[in-house]
Amino acid sequence: MKKNMLFITLLLFSILILSACISNSTYNNNNHNNSKKSNTAFKVVIDSGHGGKDVGATGASGQYEKNFTLSVSKKVEKLLKQEPQIQVFMTRRDDSFISQESRYRPKYANKLDADLFISIHGNTFSNPDVSGTETFYYHKNSRLFADIIQKYVAEATGFRDRGIMKKDLFVVKDTKMPAALIEVGYLTNPENESKMWTDDFQNRVATSIVEGIKEYKVRSEKKGIEKWIF
Ligand SMILES: [Zn+2]
Numbered sequence: 001m002k003k004n005m006l007f008i009t010l011l012l013f014s015i016l017i018l019s020a021c022i023s024n025s026t027y028n029n030n031n032h033n034n035s036k037k038s039n040t041a042f043k044v045v046i047d048s049g050h051g052g053k054d055v056g057a058t059g060a061s062g063q064y065e066k067n068f069t070l071s072v073s074k075k076v077e078k079l080l081k082q083e084p085q086i087q088v089f090m091t092r093r094d095d096s097f098i099s100q101e102s103r104y105r106p107k108y109a110n111k112l113d114a115d116l117f118i119s120i121h122g123n124t125f126s127n128p129d130v131s132g133t134e135t136f137y138y139h140k141n142s143r144l145f146a147d148i149i150q151k152y153v154a155e156a157t158g159f160r161d162r163g164i165m166k167k168d169l170f171v172v173k174d175t176k177m178p179a180a181l182i183e184v185g186y187l188t189n190p191e192n193e194s195k196m197w198t199d200d201f202q203n204r205v206a207t208s209i210v211e212g213i214k215e216y217k218v219r220s221e222k223k224g225i226e227k228w229i230f
Contacts (some may be wrong), residue, residue, distance in 0.1 A: 031183035041087035042217050044080060045109040047088065047119040047171060048073035050099025051180075057124030059187035063195075065122045067097065068187065069197060075206035086213070089114065096136050105135040106174035116145065116213060119171045122196060124185040131189040132160030134182040136167040144219065147176040156208035157201070158194055159185050178216070182209070 049069040050056035056065025073090060080088035089112055091098065091105045098104050109117045123134070133154040137146035146164040154161040164180075174177040184205055186193035195201045 039047045042116070043087045043089065043114040044213055045091065045103050045112065045117045046073045046076050046080075047109075047117065048092050049119055049121040051092050052095055054100075057122055057187045059122070059196075060128060060190040060194045061197075063180075063187075063193075063197065065124070067188055068184075068202075069120045072093070072184065072202050072205055072209075074118070075202055076091045076118075076209050079206055079210045080213070083214070086217070089214055100170070103170060103174055105171050106176075106179075109179075110174075110176050114175075114177050116216065117171070117175045117177055118149065118209065118213070119179070119181040120209075121181060121183050121194055122185060123183040124188045125186060126188075128188050128190060131186045131192045132162040133157045133185055134162035134183045135164045136169055136172060136183070137179065138166060138168060139174040139179075142172060142178040143165045143182055145212075145216045146180040148181060148192060148216050148219070149180050149209065152208040152212035152215070153182055153184060153205060156190075156204045157185055157195075181205070217219055 024226075048066075050064075050066035051070070054066065054067075056069065058064060059068075071090070074093070077088050077090055080086050089108075090110055105119070106117070133150070135146045135150040135153070137143055143164070150161070150164045167181075170180055172181050185196050187193045187196065
């Protein structure tokens with residue numbers, strides 16, 4: 001009888017220690033996750049299309065797309081720097097040439113473990129009557145972001161809303177995080193183009209891109225969307 005009592009006491013004691021260990025480790029895990037969340041900024045990569053000898057589209061007035069994309073990208077960068085929870089990165093900040101073969105743009109974003117990738121472009125077409133704003137994406141995890149950014153940018157440009165489209169473009173295909181490529185307007189359409197070179201228009205577009213990023217950030221955090229596709 002005495003032996004049994006000793007056994008039961010020992011067993012109860014062991015259970016107590018074990019449960020204390022388990023709850024402690026759960027607490028530590030939660031604590032770890034919380035601190036990780038609050039200390040990790042939302043990383044956004046702004047990719048200014050083209051650059052250097054890759055001039056991109058030649059607009060109706062003869063101006064190059066590479067200058068338009070850099071100007072808008074820098075405005076977006078300036079605005080995002082004012083957002084305390086967002087960390088902004090640029091694939092280029094000057095007229096440097098980035099070869100397509102190097103796949104530098106998506107590699108840069110993947111290496112950073114970025115949360116969002118956004119490539120800024122101006123469109124071109126043989127028929128100068130074609131105009132409007134459109135957004136391209138590739139992976140399913142980018143659809144929501146493409147939708148949101150298209151809504152904001154199309155509203156800001158006031159151009160024809162051409163919607164979003166899945167397209168096999170390496171900058172949105174090779175990036176592992178949600179990625180979208182915005183064609184702000186058609187540089188080959190004289191009406192679109194004349195607006196696209198104005199400071200006022202570019203500021204409006206930059207603001208709309210930032211608003212889109214912020215809406216996506218809130219919605220993805222609420223839903224707990226996984227950013228990685230692999
Ligand atoms: Zn382009």
